[in-house]
């Protein structure tokens with residue numbers, strides 16, 4: 001993965017370091033690397049993240065799943081297993097060439113007609129599995145939108161309207177997926193139910209803070225403890241305007257008129273095991289290494305940052321300022337790293353995303369010597385075609401315009417005008433956000449002329 005506009009950026013050393021950290025983090029999380037590290041075939045024994053499966057016990061090996069990175073997982077599995085894979089279907093928005101697994105294209109973050117069609121093929125392929133089938137379930141972030149299977153009398157339009165409302169509400173991914181699982185014929189362990197009695201090996205790339213299996217891509221092969229009642233209370237909590245059919249389904253489910261998604265005691269999971277082969281830490285560790293190689297003291301703050309993006313930015317900047325001013329908790333030159341997933345409560349109608357809002361908010365009051373970059377590792381921040389942004393103390397000329405852009409949730413054009421967007425295109429992976437704050441040595445920061453520093 002190359003950051004597309006890297007050469008065009010008016011780079012300083014600090015920007016180069018920030019972008020190198022981002023690149024290394026994203027690359028480290030690519031399925032071509034993580035699958036080869038976690039999975040191997042030795043004779044008839046398949047090793048998956050420390051567990052073993054005897055392939056000779058099965059008549060066929062099938063790859064099924066979906067998510068932003070699912071096609072790349074499928075290719076990497078084909079590399080490892082070759083023609084031992086008999087067939088498969090994955091639904092993705094980042095397709096690639098495969099030999100045995102059919103790639104169906106869908107759309108993200110809002111489900112589409114082609115995603116529904118692909119998911120239908122996935123469910124058909126699942127329907128023919130039996131006790132002699134070994135299913136490798138390739139599950140990655142983005143799967144909730146991509147694997148769209150409207151439940152009961154719901155339509156695609158119902159799912160689209162509900163997704164739009166959820167994504168703009170500021171609800172976290174646990175809350176969003178509690179609703180999506182109860183509007184789907186596949187999510188919340190229902191794919192596992194359909195696959196039983198096959199043996200199912202979930203291979204997951206996690207973009208969910210805390211790695212809750214039932215939340216990653218809405219847990220198609222994981223037991224689900226969320227309920228119709230949970231889904232309904234999310235709608236109430238955020239006062240969401242969802243279609244009548246959705247409200248009605250959640251209400252009927254809550255009243256017991258629709259069966260719940262399968263929980264941990266459900267026999268559907270007797271032959272299911274799930275393995276997380278990469279998560280936000282995978283990305284942070286690689287970024288940390290690159291920061292150190294560039295002579296910076298790296299400090300990982302947390303892989304679990306969440307909450308409103310612009311507020312998280314203020315806290316990150318405060319830590320960077322402390323580093324610059326007092327060398328606490330690390331001496332500059334230093335690189336602060338964090339992962340997780342921030343959200344945006346959308347009230348305006350502009351273009352942007354959480355990482356772009358993060359850096360714009362950070363730029364509002366940035367001291368010379370601090371550079372801030374943030375991306376969504378899947379390359380798609382919010383509903384824009386940027387992965388995120390990069391800023392320093394020279395990005396904001398008058399803070400009023402930056403504040404206006406934030407108020408309108410319209411930071412994409414604001415950053416575009418200031419050479420502050422990062423574009424990667426689809427990256428082949430999806431492991432949450434990565435934020436990098438480069439803090440220069442105080443002498444380097446002080447070295448900025450008064451004129452330069454006052455251009456804010």
Ligand SMILES: O=C(O)C(=O)CO
Nearest residue numbers: 141142143144216217
């Ligand atoms: O549910 C999804 O699709 C997500 O991106 C979280 O894994």
